[in-house]
Amino acid sequence: xxxxxxxxxxxxxxxxxxxxxxxxxxxxxxxxxxxxxxxxxxxxxxxxxxxxxxxxxxxxxxxxxxxxxxxxxxxxxxxxxxxxxxxxxxxxxxxxxxxxxxxxxxxxxxxxxxxxxxxxxxxxxxxxxxxxxxxxxxxxxxxxxxxxxxxxxxxxxxxxxxxxxxxxxxxxxxxxxxxxxxxxxxxxxxxxxxxxxxxxxxxx
Amino acid sequence: xxxxxxxxxxxxxxxxxxxxxxxxxxxxxxxxxxxxxxxxxxxxxxxxxxxxxxxxxxxxxxxxxxxxxxxxxxxxxxxxxxxxxxxxxxxxxxxxxxxxxxxxxxxxxxxxxxxxxxxxxxxxxxxxxxxxxxxxxxxxxxxxxxxxxxxxxxxxxxxxxxxxxxxxxxxxxxxxxxxxxxxxxxxxxxxxxxxxxxxxxxxx
DNA sequence: ATTTAATTTGACCAATTGGTCAGGATTACG
DNA sequence: CGTAATCCTGACCAATTGGTCAAATTAAAT
Numbered sequence: 001x002x003x004x005x006x007x008x009x010x011x012x013x014x015x016x017x018x019x020x021x022x023x024x025x026x027x028x029x030x031x032x033x034x035x036x037x038x039x040x041x042x043x044x045x046x047x048x049x050x051x052x053x054x055x056x057x058x059x060x061x062x063x064x065x066x067x068x069x070x071x072x073x074x075x076x077x078x079x080x081x082x083x084x085x086x087x088x089x090x091x092x093x094x095x096x097x098x099x100x101x102x103x104x105x106x107x108x109x110x111x112x113x114x115x116x117x118x119x120x121x122x123x124x125x126x127x128x129x130x131x132x133x134x135x136x137x138x139x140x141x142x143x144x145x146x147x148x149x150x151x152x153x154x155x156x157x158x159x160x161x162x163x164x165x166x167x168x169x170x171x172x173x174x175x176x177x178x179x180x181x182x183x184x185x186x187x188x189x190x191x192x193x194x195x196x197x198x199x200x201x202x203x204x
Numbered sequence: 205x206x207x208x209x210x211x212x213x214x215x216x217x218x219x220x221x222x223x224x225x226x227x228x229x230x231x232x233x234x235x236x237x238x239x240x241x242x243x244x245x246x247x248x249x250x251x252x253x254x255x256x257x258x259x260x261x262x263x264x265x266x267x268x269x270x271x272x273x274x275x276x277x278x279x280x281x282x283x284x285x286x287x288x289x290x291x292x293x294x295x296x297x298x299x300x301x302x303x304x305x306x307x308x309x310x311x312x313x314x315x316x317x318x319x320x321x322x323x324x325x326x327x328x329x330x331x332x333x334x335x336x337x338x339x340x341x342x343x344x345x346x347x348x349x350x351x352x353x354x355x356x357x358x359x360x361x362x363x364x365x366x367x368x369x370x371x372x373x374x375x376x377x378x379x380x381x382x383x384x385x386x387x388x389x390x391x392x393x394x395x396x397x398x399x400x401x402x403x404x405x406x407x408x
Numbered sequence: 409a410t411t412t413a414a415t416t417t418g419a420c421c422a423a424t425t426g427g428t429c430a431g432g433a434t435t436a437c438g
Numbered sequence: 439c440g441t442a443a444t445c446c447t448g449a450c451c452a453a454t455t456g457g458t459c460a461a462a463t464t465a466a467a468t
Contacts, residue, residue, distance in 0.1 A: 032233050052445065052447095122381065125382070159371060160397070164368065177329045190363075
């Protein structure tokens with residue numbers, strides 16, 4: 001059995017550049033709307049050079065989705081059943097909002113996939129996300145039953161956390177346009193607002 | 205001056221079919237990712253036939269966006285400064301959720317435009333949406349100052365209504381996949397959940 | 409029934425798209 | 439330094455894309 005060669009300096013440089021450029025283009029235009037020429041140009045390579053590193057447009061896209069899914073579930077996984085319910089949920093909200101602030105394009109890549117009907121990530125949704133959500137929903141339901149937090153529908157609670165945090169990434173241009181100069185950076189106020197919203201919602 | 209001829213039976217039929225088909229395709233794939241062939245096929249016409257009614261792909265898309273923008277702002281416009289603040293805001297939430305339920309593709313068309321950086325609707329956002337939001341934000345701020353509702357950041361309140369209601373349309377495939385068979389129709393529970401969320405949030 | 413207007417579409421077009429490939433250029437390594 | 443490996447790209451390809459157009463067909467008006 002042959003060991004795969006370690007990645008060369010140039011490979012590491014160019015693969016990074018390609019994925020960075022592809023994230024920009026795919027997150028904006030989706031899979032069908034993105035072109036290899038756009039990605040090649042944005043990465044500073046020629047199209048055949050880009051295809052030297054990735055066999056196809058599909059492969060680039062798949063690599064991005066794999067990266068995304070590798071980290072997207074971590075915040076929900078971190079929800080500790082043994083922890084303080086309110087702190088755990090507020091920490092989850094904060095973590096999700098931070099991700100929207102720090103990885104807006106990844107959020108938009110995901111949104112784009114969902115808008116298309118999730119053709120490439122439905123396996124991951126059904127196979128990983130759903131079981132995880134089911135598990136955490138049961139935890140939340142237990143917390144409610146024990147009177148530790150208000151009685152809320154666990155699934156809709158989780159959806160609301162996703163909706164409220166991802167919105168700042170996915171609809172970023174709208175949020176910034178509506179806020180104008182006054183709200184140059186929406187995230188500090190968003191964090192305060194969401195903290196308050198969920199604190200009140202969960203209060204017994 | 206020549207009066208425009210009224211639309212013929214066939215024109216009405218075919219223009220409707222084209223816009224219906226185009227809404228399906230554009231809301232899924234965005235402008236760049238959609239093709240005239242797809243739209244033609246979905247509308248039951250040939251491509252040249254489709255182009256007999258609309259001069260270009262751009263023109264079809266523009267017609268859809270014009271329709272969308274014509275109705276999208278109505279619920280916020282209906283927020284009555286003289287009404288009961290809590291009832292007005294809860295009515296707005298309900299109306300927005302109904303729109304997500306009844307016009308999910310329109311919501312996704314809008315989301316797609318925003319993900320692309322809003323290249324074709326930024327004039328409408330800055331020229332119509334922002335002034336309207338500014339106006340209603342001032343109303344909400346007045347309500348808070350008068351102690352009629354809790355002191356919340358008006359803009360983030362409005363964003364949260366958009367985020368929470370549109371999510372059910374935009375992320376519909378994810379919501380339904382996570383809920384599985386148990387949540388065949390998420391909207392009744394969503395309405396209850398959002399009523400409660402905003403009731404608690406706005407409570408003084 | 410005839411004429412005029414509207415509608416439909418196969419064939420075609422230039423440009424774009426996701427790729428392929430051979431050969432030259434650059435890099436890495438002994 | 440020489441050589442092997444890696445990297446790069448102009449030229450090319452078939453398929454697709456947003457259209458165009460003239461002639462045939464259908465619908466509406468007289």
